[in-house]
Amino acid sequence: SQTIHQWPATLVQPVGSPLSLECTVEGTSNPNLYWYRQAAGRGLQLLFYSIGIDQISSEVPQNLSASRPQDRQFILSSKKLLLSDSGFYLCAWRATDRHTGELFFGEGSRLTVL
Amino acid sequence: SQQGEEDPQALSIQEGENATMNCSYKTSINNLQWYRQNSGRGLVHLILIRSNEREKHSGRLRVTLDTSKKSSSLLITASRAADTASYFCATARQGAQKLVFGQGTRLTINP
Numbered sequence: 001s002q003t004i005h006q007w008p009a010t011l012v013q014p015v016g017s018p019l020s021l022e023c024t025v026e027g028t029s030n031p032n033l034y035w036y037r038q039a040a041g042r043g044l045q046l047l048f049y050s051i052g053i054d055q056i057s058s059e060v061p062q063n064l065s066a067s068r069p070q071d072r073q074f075i076l077s078s079k080k081l082l083l084s085d086s087g088f089y090l091c092a093w094r095a096t097d098r099h100t101g102e103l104f105f106g107e108g109s110r111l112t113v114l
Numbered sequence: 115s116q117q118g119e120e121d122p123q124a125l126s127i128q129e130g131e132n133a134t135m136n137c138s139y140k141t142s143i144n145n146l147q148w149y150r151q152n153s154g155r156g157l158v159h160l161i162l163i164r165s166n167e168r169e170k171h172s173g174r175l176r177v178t179l180d181t182s183k184k185s186s187s188l189l190i191t192a193s194r195a196a197d198t199a200s201y202f203c204a205t206a207r208q209g210a211q212k213l214v215f216g217q218g219t220r221l222t223i224n225p
Contacts, residue, residue: 006156032211043202043217044157051211059212090156102147103204103213105156 002027006091006106013113019064019078021109023091026072031093033074034103035066038088050074051096086113119216120203126222133190135219137203138183144208146179146186151200151218160188160201193223 006023013019025031032051036044046059048066056066063082067075074091088110092103121136137146145164149157163170163179163186170177176189190197200220204213 034212036215041220044215046212046214049212057211088154092157102159102162103149103157104159107156108154110154 002093002104004091004093004104004106006089006109008109009107011109011111013081013111015083015113016080019076019081019085019111021076021089021091021111023074023076023106024072025093028072028093028095030071030096032096033068034092034094035074035076036090036092038090038108040087044090048076081111081113083113086111120201120219122219123217124220124222126224127193129193129195129223129225131193133193133197133221133223135188135201135221137186137188137216139186139203139205140184141205141207143181143205144210145206146177147204147206147213148175148177148186148188149202149204149215151202153199157202190221193221195223195225197221198223 003026034049035047037047038044048058050056050068053068064078088108090108091106094103119138127133143165145162147162148160150160151157161172161175161177163177174191179186200218202215202218204215206213
């Protein structure tokens with residue numbers, strides 16, 4: 001069966017520090033991968049998605065970047081965090097043979113920038 | 115821009131009652147999906163309804179889709195305290211690789 005792992009679960013970082021959130025998927029090949037951000041009590045904002053290794057689409061220009069160095073690994077990064085980067089970050093995957101099928105989410109990473 | 119917009123933003127009912135949440139969207143879609151999120155957790159897929167379907171059932175869940183009105187509803191029957199969560203609709207456009215989520219409805223079931 002497929003599983004998705006996301007870490008760290010919680011992170012407190014000072015303004016201006018770097019960020020790296022990691023997501024890995026097991027039990028499937030060539031998944032579509034997604035990073036969403038959720039502000040407190042709000043909906044999900046799509047940040048990045050990837051249909052293959054080194055193929056990243058950015059939805060919202062901002063202080064973040066994403067990389068996919070391996071088929072089932074998706075990394076969200078920042079060189080210098082801003083206060084506005086605080087939020088709940090969710091990684092998700094979807095089978096590529098189901099272009100508009102369901103997403104499977106990780107448990108999220110809560111980032112607080114101080 | 116956000117596709118799905120849920121209504122109401124918050125709903126509080128007594129256990130055993132039915133809960134209805136609505137979702138409106140703006141453009142043509144391939145399908146519409148509903149997800150559930152417990153506080154501080156990831157989202158879990160509940161049900162998917164395709165654009166050529168009008169109604170779908172899964173256990174105590176009933177979803178309707180009206181493409182002429184660009185709206186959907188999620189009905190949870192015989193609610194339980196464990197149904198307390200936020201519920202989101204998400205839309206997928208034809209040929210698109212991504213799902214766009216609404217702001218969600220926060221459902222509270224009072225015992």
